[in-house]
Amino acid sequence: MNKNTVIRGMTAVVLILPLAACASQDIATLSATASTGAATTAEWSYSGDTGPDKWGTLDPQYAACANGTEQSPIDIELSQLKVDKELGEFETNYKPTAFTLMNNGHTIQANDASGSNTITVEGKVYTLVQLHFHKPSENQINGKTFDMEMHLVHKNNEGKLAVLGVLIKSGSENKQLAEMFSKLPKEETEEDLKLDQVIDLNALLPKDKKAFHYKGSLTTPPCTEGVDWTVMEEPIELSEKQIQAFGAIFSDNHRPVQPLNGRTIETQLRR
Numbered sequence: 001m002n003k004n005t006v007i008r009g010m011t012a013v014v015l016i017l018p019l020a021a022c023a024s025q026d027i028a029t030l031s032a033t034a035s036t037g038a039a040t041t042a043e044w045s046y047s048g049d050t051g052p053d054k055w056g057t058l059d060p061q062y063a064a065c066a067n068g069t070e071q072s073p074i075d076i077e078l079s080q081l082k083v084d085k086e087l088g089e090f091e092t093n094y095k096p097t098a099f100t101l102m103n104n105g106h107t108i109q110a111n112d113a114s115g116s117n118t119i120t121v122e123g124k125v126y127t128l129v130q131l132h133f134h135k136p137s138e139n140q141i142n143g144k145t146f147d148m149e150m151h152l153v154h155k156n157n158e159g160k161l162a163v164l165g166v167l168i169k170s171g172s173e174n175k176q177l178a179e180m181f182s183k184l185p186k187e188e189t190e191e192d193l194k195l196d197q198v199i200d201l202n203a204l205l206p207k208d209k210k211a212f213h214y215k216g217s218l219t220t221p222p223c224t225e226g227v228d229w230t231v232m233e234e235p236i237e238l239s240e241k242q243i244q245a246f247g248a249i250f251s252d253n254h255r256p257v258q259p260l261n262g263r264t265i266e267t268q269l270r271r
Contacts, residue, residue: 044221046106052255055221065223071258072216072229073138073165076265081212084266090211090230091120092164094128094201100192103185106220107132107253108246110180110199111192117201119154119164121213121228126154126162128201134254135247138219139165139231146235147243149254151219152201161218162228166205171237176204181242186249206234213266219255 042059044050050058056066064071094117099110109132117128130153137149148168155161174181179197210233217225 042221046253046255055223058221062221062223064217064225065221068217068223068225068258069261070215070217070225070263071223072219072227073140073255073257074214074216074260074263074265075140075143075257076212076214076231078142080265081267082264084268090164090209090213090268092202092205093118093120094205096198096200098198099131099180099195101180101183101185101195102189102192103187103249105188107134107250108180108184110195119152119162119230121162121230124156124158124160124162126156126160126228128152128154133168133246133250134219135243135250135252136254137167138254138257139167139229140257141167141233148238148246150236160226160228162230163216165229165231167232167235168238168243169235170240170243173239174204174237174242176200177238177242181238181245184245184249204236206232206236208232208234210234211267213268214263 042062044055044058044062046052052065055062056064097112097114097117099112102109102111109130111130112128115127118125119128120126132151132153134149134151135147137146139149140146146167147170150166150168152164152166153161154163176199179195180199183193183195185193212231212233214229214231215225216227216229217223218227
């Protein structure tokens with residue numbers, strides 16, 4: 001999950017916590033501010049001296065990137081899954097939505113100020129704030145890395161985060177994302193770009209709702225833990241042209257998989 005999760009639209013819709021104000025602040029910064037009283041400021045990247053293996057040294061507030069025990073992303077080994085009959089299938093309550101688009105310097109992000117899209121995980125309701133992309137995928141399945149991954153970032157009224165991860169493979173053109181991927185801003189934006197067409201999130205998700213659930217973290221500094229992760233098993237498709245359009249801006253913006261450290265990966269369906 002990307003660091004620069006915005007806080008836009010709170011003046012228009014009062015979300016659960018201040019996650020959508022007009023400033024281009026982000027969930028990662030909010031998480032650090034909530035716990036330490038100060039915003040994170042250290043620059044980070046996906047390569048070199050500020051790359052993933054250095055994040056924990058860049059700022060004391062990034063310590064979890066190096067010392068955390070429930071870090072994301074992970075490799076989901078199907079042979080190690082725990083079937084939890086009480087887990088229940090996660091529920092989505094999405095509707096066609098007008099998103100705005102930004103380049104936050106680390107990814108392309110689509111912001112939702114409507115407050116009308118939710119998921120339910122383990123009986124708790126989380127409201128969608130934004131979605132963004134990583135290339136290649138961050139989470140893996142049986143060691144397999146996919147062409148990209150989409151993260152839908154939600155927050156509940158207790159301030160907890162839940163991310164729905166959707167793996168992406170090369171294939172047919174994705175009609176729901178056609179306008180977005182034709183207008184990807186090549187440079188970091190100061191203001192969001194408006195999209196003319198709504199995005200039907202229900203049509204965007206894979207038809208097969210098999211999913212994996214685990215306790216994890218943000219996948220960008222400050223790598224805050226306590227994030228509920230749901231990763232769908234079936235990937236969606238983007239055309240090679242769409243993938244290349246993103247790759248021309250962000251050739252590699254993924255964090256490598258992290259140790260499981262004894263965590264359980266749960267599924268609600270028997271295999």
